[in-house]
Amino acid sequence: MIAIGLMCSAVVLFSLLDTSAKWLGQSMNPLQVVFARYVGSMALVLILFNPWTRPGVLRTKRPWLQWGRSLLLLGSTALNFLALRHLQLAETVSIMFATPLLVALASGPLLGEWPGPRRLAAIGVGFIGVLVVTRPGFGSMHPAALLVVLGCISYAFYALATRVLSGHDSSETTMIYSGAAGTLATIPLLPWIWETPTTALPWLLMLAVGVFGGLGHWLLILAHRLAPATVLAPFIYSQIIWMLLLGWLVFDQVPDRWTFVGSGIVIASGLYLLYRERVRHVPEESASARLD
Numbered sequence: 001m002i003a004i005g006l007m008c009s010a011v012v013l014f015s016l017l018d019t020s021a022k023w024l025g026q027s028m029n030p031l032q033v034v035f036a037r038y039v040g041s042m043a044l045v046l047i048l049f050n051p052w053t054r055p056g057v058l059r060t061k062r063p064w065l066q067w068g069r070s071l072l073l074l075g076s077t078a079l080n081f082l083a084l085r086h087l088q089l090a091e092t093v094s095i096m097f098a099t100p101l102l103v104a105l106a107s108g109p110l111l112g113e114w115p116g117p118r119r120l121a122a123i124g125v126g127f128i129g130v131l132v133v134t135r136p137g138f139g140s141m142h143p144a145a146l147l148v149v150l151g152c153i154s155y156a157f158y159a160l161a162t163r164v165l166s167g168h169d170s171s172e173t174t175m176i177y178s179g180a181a182g183t184l185a186t187i188p189l190l191p192w193i194w195e196t197p198t199t200a201l202p203w204l205l206m207l208a209v210g211v212f213g214g215l216g217h218w219l220l221i222l223a224h225r226l227a228p229a230t231v232l233a234p235f236i237y238s239q240i241i242w243m244l245l246l247g248w249l250v251f252d253q254v255p256d257r258w259t260f261v262g263s264g265i266v267i268a269s270g271l272y273l274l275y276r277e278r279v280r281h282v283p284e285e286s287a288s289a290r291l292d
Contacts, residue, residue: 002226003222003223003224003225003226003227003231003232004223004227004231004232004235006219006220006222006223006226007219007220007223007232007235007236008235008238009219010216010217010219010220010223011216011235011236011238011239011242012242013212013213013215013216013219014212014213014216014239015089015093015239015242015243015246016208016212016242016246017037017209017212017213017216018080018084018089018092018093018243019089019243019246019247019250020205020208020209020212021033021037021080021081021084021209022084022085022089022250022251023205023250023251024036024202024205024206024209025081025082025084025085026085027195027197027202028195028197028202029193029194029195030078030081030082030084030085031078031081031082031186031189031193032190032193032194032195032206033081033206033209034074034077034078034081034182034186035183035186035187035189035190035193036206036207036209036210037077037081037182037209037210037213038074038077038179038182038183038186038210038213039183039210040206040207040208040209040210040211040213040214041178041179041182041210041211041213041214041217042176042179042180042182042183042210042214043210043214044210044211044214044215044218045175045176045179045214045218046176048172048218049172049176054172057170057172057173057176058173058176059173060168060169060173060177061168061169062164062165062168062169065161065164065165066165066169066173066174066177067177067181068161069158069161069162069165069174069177069178070177070178070180070181070182071181071185072154072155072157072158072161073154073155073158073178073181073182074181074182074185074186075151075154076151076152076154076155076158077151077182078151079147079148079150079151079154080092080096080147080148080151082144082147083144083145083147083148083151085144086142086144087142087144087145087148088247088251088253088255088259089243089244089246089247089251089253090240090243090244090247090253090255090259090263091133091145091148091255091259092148092243093239093240093243093263094130094133094240094255094259094262094263094266095130095133095134095145095148095149095152096148096151096152096155097236097237097240097263097266097267097270098126098127098129098130098152098266099152099155099156099159100233100270100273100274101122101123101126101127101266101269101270101273102152102153102156103156103159103160104119104123104273105123106156106157106160107160110160111160111163111164116276118276119273119276122269122272122273122276123269123273125265125268125269126265126266126269126270126273128265129261129262129263129264129265129266129267129268129269130149130262130266131262132258132261132262132265133145133258133259133262133263133266134149134262135258162174171221175214175217175218175221178217179214233270233274234271234274237267237270237271240263240267
């Protein structure tokens, strides 16, 4: 129950992060918001764990994979923030919910974890749900939806890289590299994108996006230390509730019926994939118990 509470809290923080990013993106370059997100997150991470209090935390066994994974996360964040300037919160998160489908599809060639026919069918249905949300060719969705699709692909490969790294480096090391890569990559852009806010609220929100992102990922890590991913993953989909509520309260936006239908299809497909994952592991656990 504690792990589920941590997961739900992380989802709320990620919803607040996207809401703040969308609000800031109306008046400043979204890449400046990306910079604020990573600088604030990096500061929070260094307070929680740093080389002085935890010697060796910067040491990684897979440096190239660490930097590559961090840049994939940066790309996903930047694409999402750019898209939020034009799309509703619920629209972006509905497309991003397809990430588990892409992870399951790419796990075969990359990790040797080939999905069976039932899981492949669920993946196909999930992608139909994404098409219902975006409705390509009908002109009802802003072209920025393509940015979210690209961000979803980037995040899927980021998730796969994270799974590989979990067997080599600590989660603290991985978080530090994520913040460092995002900060170092966006600093050179500041002379061309920086717009100094003239009121206090944008400054506060620029600080908040860093806190929301850093604290959200930290709660995510704590949750996965207490419970397996198959137990926690369904609660990720509760984010649609917060995105709908915040979109309505902050921006007075309500998605059309096709966004609801498409997101429902994607969520149902993701939950079925999780169910098949649990079924697949039951025989392994039973065999292990008999051996014990």
